[in-house]
Amino acid sequence: MARIERLEEEKANIANDxxxxxxxxxxxxxxxxxxxxxxxxxxxxxxxxxxxxxxLSVYRAAVGL
Structure with missing residues (x-):
């Protein structure tokens, strides 16, 4: 459980970075x-x-873009 908590903290720090x-x-x-x-x-x-x-090209043509 401690490992998961540590990894979650690291993940939050990375997301912040x-x-x-x-x-x-x-x-x-x-x-x-x-x-x-x-x-x-x-x-x-x-x-x-x-x-x-x-x-995307096919769909653009279909909608007239």
């Missing part, structure tokens, strides 16, 4: 929403990104 980095980026003029999307994209495989782009 990540928040600080995003705050620093925002104060430097970066759009945090876009940065978060880029980070999410980097986690995906090239194939997954290509499929997502293809679906």
């Amino acid at each position: 990540i928040g600080e980095v995003y705050s620093e980026a925002k104060s430097s003029g970066f759009d945090v929403k876009i940065l978060r999307k880029l980070i999410a994209m980097r986690k995906k495989s090239k194939q997954a990104l290509a499929e997502e782009d293809e679906f």
Whole structure:
């Protein structure tokens, strides 16, 4: 149980650190929403990104964008 509590504390500290980095980026003029999307994209495989782009193109065309 103590290990879980320690890990939860570490997780909270890491989340706080990540928040600080995003705050620093925002104060430097970066759009945090876009940065978060880029980070999410980097986690995906090239194939997954290509499929997502293809679906987005199809859906954009379907709704007239």
